[in-house]
Amino acid sequence: xxxxxxxxxxVFMLAAFLGFEVIRxxxxxxxxxxxxxxxxxxxxxxxxxxxLAGEGRGALTTVLGxxxxxxxxxxxxxxxxxxxxxxxxxxxxxxxxx
Amino acid sequence: MTFPFAEYAVQVAYLIATALFILSLKWLSSPTTxxxxxLAGEVGMALAIVGTLLDRNIVDYRWIAIGLVLxxxxxxxxxxxxxxxxxxxxxxxxAFGALCVALVGTAEYFHRVPDVPRFMMGALSxxxxxxxxxxxxxxxxxxxLQEVLPQRPITYNGQNVINLSLLAIAIGIAVFLVRNPGHPxxxxxxxxxxxAFGVMMVVPIGGADMPTVISLLNSYAGLSASAxxxxxxxxxxxxxxxxxxxxxxxxxxxxxxxxxxxxxNVLFGAFGQVQTSAAAVQEARPxxxxxxxxxxxxxTAANKVVVVPGYGMAVAQAQHRxxxxxxxxxxxxxxxxxxxxxxxxxxxxxxxVLLAEADVPYDALYExxxxxxxxxxxxxxxxxxxxxxxxxxxRTDTSSPIYGIPILDVDKARTVMVIxxxxxPGFAGIDNELYxxxxxxxxFGDAKTFVGDIVKAVTGGHG
Numbered sequence: 001x002x003x004x005x006x007x008x009x010x011v012f013m014l015a016a017f018l019g020f021e022v023i024r025x026x027x028x029x030x031x032x033x034x035x036x037x038x039x040x041x042x043x044x045x046x047x048x049x050x051x052l053a054g055e056g057r058g059a060l061t062t063v064l065g066x067x068x069x070x071x072x073x074x075x076x077x078x079x080x081x082x083x084x085x086x087x088x089x090x091x092x093x094x095x096x097x098x
Numbered sequence: 099m100t101f102p103f104a105e106y107a108v109q110v111a112y113l114i115a116t117a118l119f120i121l122s123l124k125w126l127s128s129p130t131t132x133x134x135x136x137l138a139g140e141v142g143m144a145l146a147i148v149g150t151l152l153d154r155n156i157v158d159y160r161w162i163a164i165g166l167v168l169x170x171x172x173x174x175x176x177x178x179x180x181x182x183x184x185x186x187x188x189x190x191x192x193a194f195g196a197l198c199v200a201l202v203g204t205a206e207y208f209h210r211v212p213d214v215p216r217f218m219m220g221a222l223s224x225x226x227x228x229x230x231x232x233x234x235x236x237x238x239x240x241x242x243l244q245e246v247l248p249q250r251p252i253t254y255n256g257q258n259v260i261n262l263s264l265l266a267i268a269i270g271i272a273v274f275l276v277r278n279p280g281h282p283x284x285x286x287x288x289x290x291x292x293x294a295f296g297v298m299m300v301v302p303i304g305g306a307d308m309p310t311v312i313s314l315l316n317s318y319a320g321l322s323a324s325a326x327x328x329x330x331x332x333x334x335x336x337x338x339x340x341x342x343x344x345x346x347x348x349x350x351x352x353x354x355x356x357x358x359x360x361x362x363n364v365l366f367g368a369f370g371q372v373q374t375s376a377a378a379v380q381e382a383r384p385x386x387x388x389x390x391x392x393x394x395x396x397x398t399a400a401n402k403v404v405v406v407p408g409y410g411m412a413v414a415q416a417q418h419r420x421x422x423x424x425x426x427x428x429x430x431x432x433x434x435x436x437x438x439x440x441x442x443x444x445x446x447x448x449x450x451v452l453l454a455e456a457d458v459p460y461d462a463l464y465e466x467x468x469x470x471x472x473x474x475x476x477x478x479x480x481x482x483x484x485x486x487x488x489x490x491x492x493r494t495d496t497s498s499p500i501y502g503i504p505i506l507d508v509d510k511a512r513t514v515m516v517i518x519x520x521x522x523p524g525f526a527g528i529d530n531e532l533y534x535x536x537x538x539x540x541x542f543g544d545a546k547t548f549v550g551d552i553v554k555a556v557t558g559g560h561g
Contacts (some may be wrong), residue, residue, distance in 0.1 A: 005217045008328050008336055015337040018120065019344030025127040028352075028440060028465050031447030032184060034126055034345060035316055039191050040140055041119050042323045042342035045151040048202045048330050051164055054156035057209055064205040066161040072198040073169020074176060075191050076143055081177025082187070084136045086451050088130045093459035 033086045042077025046072035104152055111149030112334040118142030123345070129460055146334060158468070181455045182412055185444040188314055191241035192484045196232035199225060199322045204289070206329055212280030218329055219279045223272035225325035226285075227292045232318045234296030239311055243444055251304040264295040283375045306409070306486070310353040311464055317346025349446050356440035356466075358492075358503040385521070388539040390548060393515055394555030396539075397423075400477035400513075402433045404469060406506055407449050408442045410483015410518070415546035420482065421456035423549055426556045435462055437469035437479075437506050439487040470507050479511035482546050483518075489530045499528060514538040516549050 041068030125135030203225040241247035271288040320342025327335030491498040492505045
């Protein structure tokens with residue numbers, strides 16, 4: 001078993017537990033922004049797609065990579081925009097209305 | 099760029115990005131710090147992308163630039179959808195995320211075939227299976243939410259057996275490929291079966307089960323990204339995917355608990371299995387109907403009002419009128435709170451977003467557990483477009499299909515008002531005892547118009 005794999009499994013396990021603890025504390029009030037934010041963060045897959053689109057490995061890889069960059073970028077741009085738009089709407093009764 | 103410094107710089111950028119992603123989710127825990135969380139996520143993302151662009155393996159930036167620009171052009175309108183369209187937009191973005199992962203996985207496989215190390219082939223298979231079923235499953239969910247596909251669940255005999263067999267075949271092919279990676283045809287077949295499974299998984303799901311499905315697809319999309327991290331040996335991706343995956347997982351658990359479904363039920367996608375008890379022909383029972391003026395008179399005389407919004411409020415786009423009512427009653431010294439059930443709406447937290455959009459302060463929004471103890475001291479519970487989550491049968495009638503669902507105990511309020519279009523039963527196809535109680539007033543009409551009429555009566559009556 002390659003040692004990279006073992007290290008990665010440890011990283012995955014720790015991240016899953018960390019995610020569980022952090023996200024458990026998110027108020028149900030914000031569950032919709034939570035989903036759109038995690039969706040934007042998961043668009044980090046774009047880094048893999050960027051390398052594929054630019055490595056010049058061949059036509060197939062470049063095409064698949066470019067489409068993947070488009071899909072992930074639309075998610076990260078749209079996801080961050082939408083999350084921020086939603087969060088701006090949450091006001092307390094003490095906040096003066098604009 | 100041959101000196102190792104650039105390589106270290108990239109790795110450090112990834113490390114900082116990872117920390118920012120975790121902080122981003124941590125800050126999202128409260129509305130006061132949540133926007134800082136988005137900023138942290140954006141900075142992390144920018145760092146990671148810039149770091150990647152410095153990668154020495156990249157020889158050609160043209161396609162990357164085209165991809166980034168085109169993606170932004172598509173992404174901006176997706177970030178500006180109206181709040182009522184957020185559930186379908188979210189489903190669509192799960193499909194896009196999974197599409198990226200599936201394409202990268204496919205490219206990676208065809209680049210390496212036939213020499214794919216076993217562990218990598220295993221991770222690749224997981225990546226492609228999860229991503230493929232998420233693509234079609236999410237597109238189906240988005241179609242149902244946008245109402246371009248029929249919303250009602252489509253079920254047939256042996257559905258679960260067929261679905262699980264499809265999944266089993268895909269996994270079987272994956273196991274074979276791990277030992278014999280040199281079969282591109284089988285790889286594509288595995289992908290095709292997973293795509294088919296995604297469709298089949300969402301076919302039996304009705305509108306009211308959407309919060310669970312969207313959460314589950316969220317989790318699958320995250321896990322597929324994590325699997326991609328194993329393939330590319332990228333810890334940043336593994337962590338981001340794991341965070342997304344656990345977020346979707348937690349939300350699925352919360353949603354399934356709120357629907358009183360077991361967790362295996364959720365894991366195997368066997369939603370919509372609530373046996374619609376043939377909606378036994380109901381004879382018309384007497385209910386008390388009331389007008390907007392009568393409702394307004396009772397509401398203004400009340401000290402404490404709890405509003406329970408449901409999907410019907412979203413459909414009627416009544417959130418702005420509801421806010422007017424909130425303002426009018428608050429101005430008259432009435433204590434108005436909102437009781438929000440976890441599965442109200444079509445995705446987790448949808449009611450909160452709609453009410454926030456209408457400028458209802460979030461400190462007036464309460465979860466089920468927080469509002470239930472107060473309902474017995476509440477003068478009026480006003481239900482707008484919610485049904486099954488208010489049905490007292492869930493507490494008392496063990497034979498009811500919704501028995502055990504945690505509900506909002508609105509029947510404990512002194513007066514109950516229900517704004518509803520007609521007497522049709524809710525999603526579960528069962529009658530709601532609440533409507534026949536002596537203290538229940540049925541306000542028949544469109545939610546937006548009716549709430550507007552109540553507001554007019556409240557404000558008009560006494561200047």
